[in-house]
Amino acid sequence: MVAVATTTIARAADPLPSWNHGSARQSIITFVERVTKESSPDFVPVADRIAVFDNDGTLWSEQPMYVQLAFVLDRVRQLAPQHPEWKEKEPFKSVLAGDLKAIAAAGETGLMELLAATHGGMTAEQFDKIVIDWIAAARHPKYARPYTQCVYRPMVELIAFLKANGFKVYIVSGGGVEFMRPWTAAVYGVPPEQVIGSSIKTRYEVGADGRPVIVRLPEIDFIDDKAGKPVAIHKVIGKRPIAAFGNSDGDFEMLEYVTSGPGLRLGVLVHHDDAEREVAYDRKSHIGRLERGLDEAARRSWTLISMKADWKSVFPSPTPDQ
Amino acid sequence: MVAVATTTIARAADPLPSWNHGSARQSIITFVERVTKESSPDFVPVADRIAVFDNDGTLWSEQPMYVQLAFVLDRVRQLAPQHPEWKEKEPFKSVLAGDLKAIAAAGETGLMELLAATHGGMTAEQFDKIVIDWIAAARHPKYARPYTQCVYRPMVELIAFLKANGFKVYIVSGGGVEFMRPWTAAVYGVPPEQVIGSSIKTRYEVGADGRPVIVRLPEIDFIDDKAGKPVAIHKVIGKRPIAAFGNSDGDFEMLEYVTSGPGLRLGVLVHHDDAEREVAYDRKSHIGRLERGLDEAARRSWTLISMKADWKSVFPSPTPDQ
Ligand SMILES: [Ca+2]
Ligand SMILES: [Ca+2]
Numbered sequence: 001m002v003a004v005a006t007t008t009i010a011r012a013a014d015p016l017p018s019w020n021h022g023s024a025r026q027s028i029i030t031f032v033e034r035v036t037k038e039s040s041p042d043f044v045p046v047a048d049r050i051a052v053f054d055n056d057g058t059l060w061s062e063q064p065m066y067v068q069l070a071f072v073l074d075r076v077r078q079l080a081p082q083h084p085e086w087k088e089k090e091p092f093k094s095v096l097a098g099d100l101k102a103i104a105a106a107g108e109t110g111l112m113e114l115l116a117a118t119h120g121g122m123t124a125e126q127f128d129k130i131v132i133d134w135i136a137a138a139r140h141p142k143y144a145r146p147y148t149q150c151v152y153r154p155m156v157e158l159i160a161f162l163k164a165n166g167f168k169v170y171i172v173s174g175g176g177v178e179f180m181r182p183w184t185a186a187v188y189g190v191p192p193e194q195v196i197g198s199s200i201k202t203r204y205e206v207g208a209d210g211r212p213v214i215v216r217l218p219e220i221d222f223i224d225d226k227a228g229k230p231v232a233i234h235k236v237i238g239k240r241p242i243a244a245f246g247n248s249d250g251d252f253e254m255l256e257y258v259t260s261g262p263g264l265r266l267g268v269l270v271h272h273d274d275a276e277r278e279v280a281y282d283r284k285s286h287i288g289r290l291e292r293g294l295d296e297a298a299r300r301s302w303t304l305i306s307m308k309a310d311w312k313s314v315f316p317s318p319t320p321d322q
Numbered sequence: 323m324v325a326v327a328t329t330t331i332a333r334a335a336d337p338l339p340s341w342n343h344g345s346a347r348q349s350i351i352t353f354v355e356r357v358t359k360e361s362s363p364d365f366v367p368v369a370d371r372i373a374v375f376d377n378d379g380t381l382w383s384e385q386p387m388y389v390q391l392a393f394v395l396d397r398v399r400q401l402a403p404q405h406p407e408w409k410e411k412e413p414f415k416s417v418l419a420g421d422l423k424a425i426a427a428a429g430e431t432g433l434m435e436l437l438a439a440t441h442g443g444m445t446a447e448q449f450d451k452i453v454i455d456w457i458a459a460a461r462h463p464k465y466a467r468p469y470t471q472c473v474y475r476p477m478v479e480l481i482a483f484l485k486a487n488g489f490k491v492y493i494v495s496g497g498g499v500e501f502m503r504p505w506t507a508a509v510y511g512v513p514p515e516q517v518i519g520s521s522i523k524t525r526y527e528v529g530a531d532g533r534p535v536i537v538r539l540p541e542i543d544f545i546d547d548k549a550g551k552p553v554a555i556h557k558v559i560g561k562r563p564i565a566a567f568g569n570s571d572g573d574f575e576m577l578e579y580v581t582s583g584p585g586l587r588l589g590v591l592v593h594h595d596d597a598e599r600e601v602a603y604d605r606k607s608h609i610g611r612l613e614r615g616l617d618e619a620a621r622r623s624w625t626l627i628s629m630k631a632d633w634k635s636v637f638p639s640p641t642p643d644q
Contacts, residue, residue: 192560195560253534
């Protein structure tokens, strides 16, 4: 009992208990202090304290494949009995054979066909339920736990720390917005209306029963990646955030846009350098490639988080890494 | 001094002082009580207390023309010296001649040309400043006051009342989102990120000086009207609001979508029936036509606000109507 109480007190004192003391942690804390202290020349009113976070590889694991791709593959397998033609038709044939290389070779056209078949053709409410059921049942292939337990504990603490300091936190992800919204409030403390992502087109329809629904069409509306991220931030939020967190070159423009506004700004990149507790990858990776960001971080005064050095733990406990 | 103090106390007691006691005011207050009282079977948690408001004709005056059209006409006049060709080119020629009928006759194509010429071809920040300067200087042709003083005082009180009861209030307007965002926080208490509207396409660009900007392109991205309203609500907010306020058939689908969700819902239409203090118009009007809404309000249990009967005053004081 004494040990538990002491831990609780220590945690209350340290808002970032899963972070090692070092320059990354320090640069984040200093930034928050400077923009929140009213007497500070860098003070920012609450209304303008907006922070944006990428999701895949920044808030949760994106290896060995994007979680949404795992969802797509599971959906194809699940729907296959209703589509006997898929047995002979690419890219479905390769999905059913579990041939990841052939799926990758099918390229963007193949991916679009998979997205259309698995993400379109139902109402928004039906898709919500499909995501909720899948995310509850699916397990990460390496960590053998729900994907929502493969989120980065230090980043979840960071979101809570920013919120406690008056920040409004948005997720700005290349992933599908409706693939994230059903669970981000419970897992990250970020409500659906603060999630921005890629989207497919939708149509408003009143059914034969008189009930209006949002129907998901098998057609891409917007890809929220690279230069699309600042465009989406401007479209949805309508002001320039003061802090941005990412992990790959898909976040470069978002960090560039955020950190070149007037006043104090914070740009942060999560560097996956921890082969032991997670996966080490950067310049050569097909998933979450980080090259330009690494080259320019110093010149742009962006903070690099070394997962290996800066994080005491990676996943929530009980965790495979502790 | 005593009179002032008494007024203050009376106001503090009544959250809607500009509303006459009647069925419209009562239906709104009853709804708010039922969704906010924890012991009520209709209780709604704060996270789901989302209310959406149309803007033109619902929150501010849209007669004798949409405010944004007045802005477009002023912009054309202001830019005309740099465009000598406009003197001979429609629809600019008619704008410069002040011929509203000819502008209307130019139809959608003409309007798009006007929008492209006045709303595109600059950065988002430049457009912000243009709007801020215009809205400060322009005067309503009939009320001879700034447009931001032609907002409906009872509706501004209603927004404050909903916010005080844990509601997150969004504006969902057919008007341009960037034409509203620069002033909605000060005038309505609705921050930029809670404003949804029509939009033009934008592009992210890094200028020769290395400064990244959002460039406004002369091309429509999205029209936030009719069935577009529920689509935009779903896209941006990602959940179904529980209360919707509009004034024309352009809001029909929004009210239909909102009021057919599960649980207690509120749909409200402002009926412009006050020829004396504002303008009386509905079924036959080209601006803000309200026909289907009037026909179906009773059957759908939507509340009709009679501006004449339900509002003690229409505009903020000092006002032309008091
Ligand atoms: Ca990423
Ligand atoms: Ca309207």
